[in-house]
Amino acid sequence: MQVDLAVERVRRVYEADHARLWRSLFALSGSRPLADDAVAEAFAQAFRRGDRIDDVAAWVWKSAFAIARGELKQRGRTSGDPLGDRRSAAGGGDDEDIQHLLQRLSALSHDDRELIVLCHVGGWKPRELAPVLGIPAGTLRVRLHRATARAREILEGEDQS
Amino acid sequence: MSTSDQNDRLGLERIDAVDAPDQWADIVRRAETGGSAGSNVVAMRRGRGWYLAAAASFVALVGGLVVVTQLRDDDGATPIDQPSTDAVATECADASDLDAIVDLLRSGLPTYDYQPADDIDDLLARSEVVVRAELGSTVREDVVGGPYTSMSITSASVLAIGSTSVVIGDDTVSGFATWSLWPEGAGLDPLADRVSFDGLGVIAFLSADDDVPFGWRPDVEGLIVACGGGPARGVIETPTFLDLSSLDALESQITGVEPDNPVTTEPAPTDPSSPTTTSPTTSPTTDPDGTVPEVAVDDRWTPTCVDRIGSGDAPAADAGLDRFGPLGAVPGLDIVLPAFRANDQAAPAAVNVAVGRVDGGTAVLARPYDGEDTNAYILAVVDDDGSVRWRRCLDGNFAGSMLTAPGADEVTIGEYAPSSGDAAPTWHTFALDTGLDRDPIGVPVGLGERVVDGPFVVFGPTDDRITTSDDRLAVLDLRTGTIGDIAFPPDLGIPAFRHEFEVIGEGRGAFRILQRIDGRQSVVRGVWIDGAWQSDDATILAAAPVRAVNTFDERGWEGHNALGEVVWSRPDLLDIRREGFLSDVSDAVTVMNACREQSDTGCVDGNLFGIDSATGETLWQRSGLRGASAVDDGFAIITNDTSDGWELIDTLTGELVDESQQWPGIETFAQECCGAGDFIWVRRDGGVVFAVNQDHVRVWYPQGRSSVTISVGLAD
Numbered sequence: 001m002q003v004d005l006a007v008e009r010v011r012r013v014y015e016a017d018h019a020r021l022w023r024s025l026f027a028l029s030g031s032r033p034l035a036d037d038a039v040a041e042a043f044a045q046a047f048r049r050g051d052r053i054d055d056v057a058a059w060v061w062k063s064a065f066a067i068a069r070g071e072l073k074q075r076g077r078t079s080g081d082p083l084g085d086r087r088s089a090a091g092g093g094d095d096e097d098i099q100h101l102l103q104r105l106s107a108l109s110h111d112d113r114e115l116i117v118l119c120h121v122g123g124w125k126p127r128e129l130a131p132v133l134g135i136p137a138g139t140l141r142v143r144l145h146r147a148t149a150r151a152r153e154i155l156e157g158e159d160q161s
Numbered sequence: 162m163s164t165s166d167q168n169d170r171l172g173l174e175r176i177d178a179v180d181a182p183d184q185w186a187d188i189v190r191r192a193e194t195g196g197s198a199g200s201n202v203v204a205m206r207r208g209r210g211w212y213l214a215a216a217a218s219f220v221a222l223v224g225g226l227v228v229v230t231q232l233r234d235d236d237g238a239t240p241i242d243q244p245s246t247d248a249v250a251t252e253c254a255d256a257s258d259l260d261a262i263v264d265l266l267r268s269g270l271p272t273y274d275y276q277p278a279d280d281i282d283d284l285l286a287r288s289e290v291v292v293r294a295e296l297g298s299t300v301r302e303d304v305v306g307g308p309y310t311s312m313s314i315t316s317a318s319v320l321a322i323g324s325t326s327v328v329i330g331d332d333t334v335s336g337f338a339t340w341s342l343w344p345e346g347a348g349l350d351p352l353a354d355r356v357s358f359d360g361l362g363v364i365a366f367l368s369a370d371d372d373v374p375f376g377w378r379p380d381v382e383g384l385i386v387a388c389g390g391g392p393a394r395g396v397i398e399t400p401t402f403l404d405l406s407s408l409d410a411l412e413s414q415i416t417g418v419e420p421d422n423p424v425t426t427e428p429a430p431t432d433p434s435s436p437t438t439t440s441p442t443t444s445p446t447t448d449p450d451g452t453v454p455e456v457a458v459d460d461r462w463t464p465t466c467v468d469r470i471g472s473g474d475a476p477a478a479d480a481g482l483d484r485f486g487p488l489g490a491v492p493g494l495d496i497v498l499p500a501f502r503a504n505d506q507a508a509p510a511a512v513n514v515a516v517g518r519v520d521g522g523t524a525v526l527a528r529p530y531d532g533e534d535t536n537a538y539i540l541a542v543v544d545d546d547g548s549v550r551w552r553r554c555l556d557g558n559f560a561g562s563m564l565t566a567p568g569a570d571e572v573t574i575g576e577y578a579p580s581s582g583d584a585a586p587t588w589h590t591f592a593l594d595t596g597l598d599r600d601p602i603g604v605p606v607g608l609g610e611r612v613v614d615g616p617f618v619v620f621g622p623t624d625d626r627i628t629t630s631d632d633r634l635a636v637l638d639l640r641t642g643t644i645g646d647i648a649f650p651p652d653l654g655i656p657a658f659r660h661e662f663e664v665i666g667e668g669r670g671a672f673r674i675l676q677r678i679d680g681r682q683s684v685v686r687g688v689w690i691d692g693a694w695q696s697d698d699a700t701i702l703a704a705a706p707v708r709a710v711n712t713f714d715e716r717g718w719e720g721h722n723a724l725g726e727v728v729w730s731r732p733d734l735l736d737i738r739r740e741g742f743l744s745d746v747s748d749a750v751t752v753m754n755a756c757r758e759q760s761d762t763g764c765v766d767g768n769l770f771g772i773d774s775a776t777g778e779t780l781w782q783r784s785g786l787r788g789a790s791a792v793d794d795g796f797a798i799i800t801n802d803t804s805d806g807w808e809l810i811d812t813l814t815g816e817l818v819d820e821s822q823q824w825p826g827i828e829t830f831a832q833e834c835c836g837a838g839d840f841i842w843v844r845r846d847g848g849v850v851f852a853v854n855q856d857h858v859r860v861w862y863p864q865g866r867s868s869v870t871i872s873v874g875l876a877d
Contacts, residue, residue, distance in 0.1 A: 018181065040187045047188070105173075119740070120170040120171055
């Protein structure tokens with residue numbers, strides 16, 4: 001029964017959050033394989049931890065982004081390009097509009113990009129996000145304000161031109 | 162719904178159309194097998210063999226550090242089959258050992274976005290205590306709110322004490338912790354088991370933080386370690402102004418400098434007896450107008466901020482401003498905020514503001530915010546006729562709460578000790594008529610704040626310990642300045658941080674405690690009405706109306722009574738799943754944005770609804786998701802049909818009140834999200850509406866009060 005409850009908890013989070021989480025990591029990395037791996041690994045680890053996790057959703061989001069961060073860093077060290085295979089991996093069926101969008105998004109710093117995708121792709125509200133990221137809510141709001149301004153210049157500036 | 166962000170996702174909504182794969186099968190397979198073919202996840206197991214394997218990995222990880230495993234039971238025999246609980250001891254003998262240890266302590270820590278200290282004075286000023294000790298051990302603790310890298314210390318001695326309300330002795334600090342995360346996808350966690358040290362000294366600049374193990378958190382630049390008498394290193398960041406030739410040299414540097422506020426104070430005592438209202442734990446000064454301060458001048462503001470003390474002739478309260486309704490065609494006041502630039506900064510800081518109604522005027526608190534706390538703010542009262550009643554130019558760390566209430570004769574603000582994070586603030590008060598200082602309010606240490614109902618503010622604990630009936634909530638009555646305490650409900654037994662407080666029944670000081678479980682769900686655990694915890698269902702139900710609650714899932718919106726029971730259900734009204742206006746209540750009507758259905762691309766058929774809160778019946782709907790910036794007393798300000806302005810509607814019918822209640826310009830009552838919401842927002846306080854937009858606070862009064870806008874410079 002306990003195992004069933006634990007499975008049910010993770011399943012509910014999967015059904016509610018998986019798509020948004022995957023798309024957020026896809027937007028962050030531009031890589032389907034990286035998004036696949038980070039999301040699947042985070043959920044799998046949540047399974048293995050059972051009822052030791054209080055807030056499964058927050059834990060999965062945090063872990064998935066941490067895994068993705070580590071993977072991106074690793075790719076940067078081995079290839080010299082921190083975005084690794086994002087440009088080529090973003091293809092595989094994604095239309096040019098999406099590819100172009102992700103390429104423009106990649107012009108942001110990693111930290112900015114992470115905040116932008118968490119809020120504007122993942123749908124997180126700042127007050128919910130602060131404890132997940134482990135930073136003060138006030139700091140988060142200001143960083144997000146500035147990241148949004150920079151992102152707007154990059155993402156909307158090209159549209160207008 | 163915030164107007165500019167209703168569809169403003171920077172174009173990223175296009176990513177909603179990207180198909181996300183179904184990964185459930187892969188996830189289950191990974192969980193069962195302990196890893197994917199492509200990952201290097203290692204399932205952790207206890208046992209002597211594992212420790213030796215871990216030691217080998219550890220050696221490989223840190224490049225040759227000597228590891229001594231100690232696996233002994235009481236008679237000295239080495240257990241083979243039993244799991245060992247002893248830590249792996251690490252010798253700290255020379256510089257190469259220190260490098261490896263710093264890498265170990267640094268593992269899993271994030272990249273920090275912080276404001277570097279200017280000098281050691283600055284670093285001391287933003288710390289509550291500085292200790293020197295032996296670093297005994299460290300481990301990554303996966304506890305609530307974490308995980309954290311926690312570090313225990315021994316043989317501690319206090320080198321300096323900053324501004325703190327905690328009594329500090331040599332045995333006060335037994336360790337400290339900082340948030341960290343080591344995902345298994347990144348390899349074996351070197352701190353999965355406790356690592357002890359031999360000969361590792363530490364000097365730590367600490368701030369109190371109830372959320373972390375040990376209750377202390379080191380400054381990003383304030384965690385310095387060394388092997389014995391050798392050179393020291395910073396673990397996280399290393400400021401250049403510290404003498405790191407040795408810990409002895411650093412200690413001399415620290416103790417040779419006096420912090421600004423070397424104060425230790427006893428925490429305010431709490432009465433453990435049954436519910437009672439007590440006198441304030443601190444007495445007001447004998448001067449009824451408060452302490453006369455020196456006139457402060459702060460030229461970091463432009464215009465320069467100069468203290469102005471009020472004459473004591475303050476306007477009386479105006480009951481005509483108590484209820485929300487039709488507003489004037491233009492705002493009555495346009496309060497212009499000054500600019501702020503710290504001395505060493507090239508660009509001005511963003512300024513955000515808190516506002517609240519006081520008798521005869523508006524209290525305004527302006528604070529610069531540049532990613533980290535900036536020790537400056539302006540507190541002022543602007544009368545309804547546009548004159549500045551008083552103004553104080555303050556040098557401190559505003560805690561984010563300004564407490565005002567009708568009938569109160571003072572303004573209360575919370576102020577943190579420098580860089581203390583979420584530690585309990587000190588609550589300062591200022592006389593409403595003159596702005597003079599009064600004694601701080603003695604809120605017991607360790608309590609956070611929960612505004613409950615109008616003049617009542619409840620302070621409850623925010624840490625992760627289990628609460629019992631011996632713990633206390635402190636209730637502040639802003640009208641009198643008195644604090645009472647009440648015990649938690651009996652048999653509550655949940656971690657303190659899981660408490661949520663909700664007002665039920667305005668004006669009665671009634672609230673309920675909710676326990677937050679697993680994300681967004683909450684259950685009622687206690688109801689406080691008329692000075693006592695109520696257990697009679699009929700009393701509880703009569704105390705508060707049914708409230709509409711967004712379940713954020715396929716259940717849609719539900720009606721919950723005061724016991725948290727579901728009395729109606731509207732699965733046809735779904736969450737909008739984005740930033741912006743969700744809902745608000747006006748008497749018996751809940752005004753809400755909702756979607757008929759959700760697809761992969763988002764909300765389908767979204768509208769603004771007026772719902773009967775008691776029955777869930779739809780009273781009216783307006784097409785499209787809308788912004789709503791003020792809702793109460795039978796009225797609501799919403800975006801108009803063309804989304805280029807605002808109108809006031811009757812919440813019973815959803816219809817425009819009359820032609821005079823329309824305002825052009827989407828920015829007029831705009832509310833932003835995602836960080837910008839700190840600088841562009843709207844708040845209603847009684848019949849007055851505050852519309853804040855960057856450096857302007859526009860005060861809207863009821864119709865007929867004013868026909869022109871008076872511009873007032875807050876620092877003029």
